[in-house]
Amino acid sequence: MGRLSELFEPETVGVIGATDREGAVGRAITANLREEFAGEVVPVNPSRDEVLGLECYPDATSAPPIDVAVVVVPPPAVVEAIREVAEAGTENVVVITAGFSETGSEGATRERQLREVAAEYDLNVVGPNSLGVMATDVGMNATFGPESARRGSISFMSQSGAFITAVLDWANEQGIGFQDVVSLGNKSVLDETDFVREWGEDPDTDVVIGYLEGIDDGDEFVEVAREVTDETPIVLVKSGRTDAGAQAASSHTGAIAGSERAYEAGLEQAGVIRANSVQELFDYARALSGLPQPESDGVAVVTNAGGPGVLTTDAVGDSSLGMADFTDETIDQLAEAMPEEANVYNPIDAIGDADVDRFGEAVEIALSDPHVGSAIVVSAPTAVLKYDKLAETVIEKREEFDKPVVTCLMGGDRARAAEEVLREFGIPNYFDPSRAVAGLDALARYRDVRERSVDDPERFDVDRERAREIVERAKERDDNRLGVESMDLLEAYGIPIPDGEIVDDPDRARAVAGSIEGDVVMKIVSPDISHKSDIGGVRVGVSDEDVYDAYEDVVARARNYQPDATILGVQVQEMLDLEASTETIVGMNRDPQFGPLLLFGLGGIFVEILEDTSVRVAPIGEGEARAMVDEIRAAPLLRGARGREPADVDAVVETVQRLSQLVTDFPAILELDVNPLVAGPDGVQAIDLRLTVDTEEL
Amino acid sequence: MGRLSELFEPETVGVIGATDREGAVGRAITANLREEFAGEVVPVNPSRDEVLGLECYPDATSAPPIDVAVVVVPPPAVVEAIREVAEAGTENVVVITAGFSETGSEGATRERQLREVAAEYDLNVVGPNSLGVMATDVGMNATFGPESARRGSISFMSQSGAFITAVLDWANEQGIGFQDVVSLGNKSVLDETDFVREWGEDPDTDVVIGYLEGIDDGDEFVEVAREVTDETPIVLVKSGRTDAGAQAASSHTGAIAGSERAYEAGLEQAGVIRANSVQELFDYARALSGLPQPESDGVAVVTNAGGPGVLTTDAVGDSSLGMADFTDETIDQLAEAMPEEANVYNPIDAIGDADVDRFGEAVEIALSDPHVGSAIVVSAPTAVLKYDKLAETVIEKREEFDKPVVTCLMGGDRARAAEEVLREFGIPNYFDPSRAVAGLDALARYRDVRERSVDDPERFDVDRERAREIVERAKERDDNRLGVESMDLLEAYGIPIPDGEIVDDPDRARAVAGSIEGDVVMKIVSPDISHKSDIGGVRVGVSDEDVYDAYEDVVARARNYQPDATILGVQVQEMLDLEASTETIVGMNRDPQFGPLLLFGLGGIFVEILEDTSVRVAPIGEGEARAMVDEIRAAPLLRGARGREPADVDAVVETVQRLSQLVTDFPAILELDVNPLVAGPDGVQAIDLRLTVDTEEL
Structure with a gap:
């Protein structure tokens, strides 16, 4: 594939299917291109000599070399048209034509052929079913939309062409400019990850924003975005967040929406700042494109x-x-500079008769305070306050102190001119104080993204071969569910399990119990019986002399409950002191987009009723494992709330990491639940395990 | 007091302290009044014959009768000026002058005098420290702000004058109109409750909105607002929600901010819709002022x-x-009317080439579906869609079906003209789909407010006299804390308590235990010892033969722990089956603004760590008591989650109501905690009680 950057800096753009016909897309694109494009526009259409006054060529071969080909021919002709431009040397193609996978099986076939020709010639292909692309650097508007983007430093991708049209109309009015704009269309070849990677390397892009309905390869996206966000903020609206929205998105794009929980975790781990509305998207982007991050x-x-x-x-x-908590020095300076009635504590109220000079003094004193990381200038319109002059002063102070400053100059018309001046110097003015704060908040969140230490997942020394053997039992047994009989899988990955053994006769049960200090717990082991306690398949506090009878009893009850159940034996296990411990759950299920999604929570009602859980896409390092434990609401219970001895949180964190390694090492594990993982003051022990294995993968 | 409505429909407005002097407030007000006021403007100033071309009078006595007097004389002259206009027959006064309670003790004295003169003459007084008032019906702008309000049906009060200035400038640009506008100032005489009451009776006010930093008499406000919201929606921004905000509000207005939790509960119970920003305030108000509530x-x-x-x-x-889940008929109709590529399920996608006719058909079919309570028209700008025509069609369909419809015509300039047409017919157009939905949501919430059955608090048959005696023990004992020894207070209000007695010798303990079936629980009773268990002051499962020794033991431990502790005895109590029960907590503390604030939650970690509680201002009826129980996150535990037998929720609900009655009957009870109230399948029992009593109140 040629460098994707060439898509945004062509010297010639060909319109394959250019036409003069009123209302035709091929006309609209040619017209848009002709408007401002710095290079040459090359119409291609065998049935015309001229399009909108430009010389028109019968085919790509006879045309001058085309850097970017925009294809608008009818659906059945698209693949051949691509082949033709590729043969003539073009590496970048934008397919506007619709009628591909979004329309049924015939379209899907066409889209497969399109992918094939792209692969054959190693092409960059945008679309099909795209509104087009823009690159303001070279004045290229290769879309059929009604608006051209103003020049700026925001690069913008959208899975919805209409979203671009709607946004540009408004953004132009607001004076918001863009670097590159891409309508992703069906994402047949190039997708969000490609553009994030490309814009991450583009020195002219300060912020990447996007509207997405799905991410095709979540795993790869996270990897790429994580790197890009070290230097360039990414703000995304990912729609289909709610059940109804996901359904609507899937009927719109034909793609599977995927789990919102996985998107939430994946995007967060990737360092992406998420917006839930158009307004938030631009409130964040405006701050991120013009201001530094606050230091505090x-x-x-x-x-x-x-x-x-x-x-x-x-x-x-x-x-x-x-x-910010002002220093005494700041308070003293403000008291001296402000009138007596002013409030010199934060928020500084310079009172109604404040003119630009007084505002300026207050801003200067505030910004020089070491506790102040950022500032908001909020004003009501008054007779003595000239907003345009205030804007100049705010710009001056902001640059002097190099701290982020945003404004909320309230009022209608009178704020407009000031707003424009501020915008030119990167300072966003917001309608409402809450939105101004949201802008600063996005800056602080991005600072945290840049400062995060994405610790590489630790590779623990484990017995991977033994684990493989255990997982493969599923295939041998021809049952994709493994249970407590596979607890040694955890042991192989260094996760403590209680002493004990699964036995298949009562004498052996007695022998095992004898080797364990104190009473034991006995549980029926059967993949067919999930609620063991309910059927009397669990006995706790069994003394050595009762072990024989207890064995017979739990087996009898299991047989009684389900005569044809596969019974693998009876587990005889050391009895733990559960009084001093807390039950936790560590689980995993595999998300179609993002891969293994780890879940942590406290056992019982906390997960089932309060839904108090945290999730991350595996693999994760220590920092994220610790965050998973810390961010559940009930976390204080683990840390020793209400006079209890604190649990060994480090051991919990390590277990989460070891499970992260396990599920990463074995893609065949589809689901896994360690429930409970008992966490006490002296460590953890996994008491029960269930997993589902994809036996095809083994 | 004269009818407050007269403040908004004067025939003459006097400006006491009118002047020609440039920059003077007395000039600005006179000028604003002269602009559009339908009646007569009467300047009063002994040192002028004429102000801005109007005849000026030396005093109120010699002036024509004044309906509303706007006072702008210097602070020390205000009270005398008010007396003078009152003597001349004026009943409505707006005090613009600042320098009262907001400025220190001298000002506070002046404000007291102002209140006295208002009471003496039975005056309606707005302010002091007010920006003024507006009544668009009579063209009255009696403020010194730079903008006049446009005429409309929203009445607006604000505790911040600057907030009015900022909002009007913007609202005028947006074409949003107002009926009455009041800057409340220091709320010395008239406050938010007075205006809510007045506007509730005003047929020209469709919505009441306000910016408040505090509500002086929360109790009264709730009562009045509850009635008003039956007919007129109220939307409020109550600032000082956060700790930092509350501190800022209190330094701004000098008022105690009060607890956010109480405001939240009180405003909700009053039927007030709360907004957290200027944007939300108007997003809600615009929908509420022009549209009906959705039926579903x-x-x-x-x-x-x-x-x-x-x-x-x-x-x-x-x-x-x-x-909405469309009926089959709707789907069929849409399938017939829309092109094949359209999506006829909700959301209806009429696709990019939809013109006004197709949009109109889709809206019509959707609105005729019985499952549809409201509709949102969302559009991206296209070449074939004329927004002004679309607006007309939407208006027509909305009126035909009388269901609420809002729009989100995306784009900048091209939406403006359509927006204006829509506004005229009460349809708000929103920038962003999320804000459009918020507008509809406000309508639905207001429908729920209107439909709520505010059940009058049930008056249970209780032994109030006995309760009084028990509460008064606090005075006798000279200790404002009562504890478990006062459990009969609960009994007097019909709340079940376990069998038992507080005894002060071991023989009596034995006798009491003998009369109780099974083992007993014994607890030290002392107002000085709060953590009884920790010091060994509680013994559970005591058999009859051990009672004597247990008595001696718990007393000894208490003495040992705190030699000078007051020991009231030992409680000997029936032992409950806690296994099958759930511990709950019902508490109350008295809020300075709203009065008794009831709290409900589950015991232990649920309240202490998860902060999973619900609150209401007492007194409450059954509906609200039930809502308190239902709305905690852990509510499923009471309803029998995870295979447990459900608790007797009705008994919990009744107990909450009985406690509501208790704390309403006895204002001397400052704080009360029934912790735990044990809820089992067969009812509840209160196990422990603490209350704090205001002995002065007794």
């Missing part, structure tokens, strides 16, 4: 009005940021 | 673009509404 979370609020100051303070309280 | 929660989405359709569906999923 302390926010200073400077206002001329008490009410809006309080509202802003509330919004700061709702965010991940906090109101 | 099913939303139909009609769009010409898949992506925005999915986004809208997500937003519906996030709201209290749901996507």
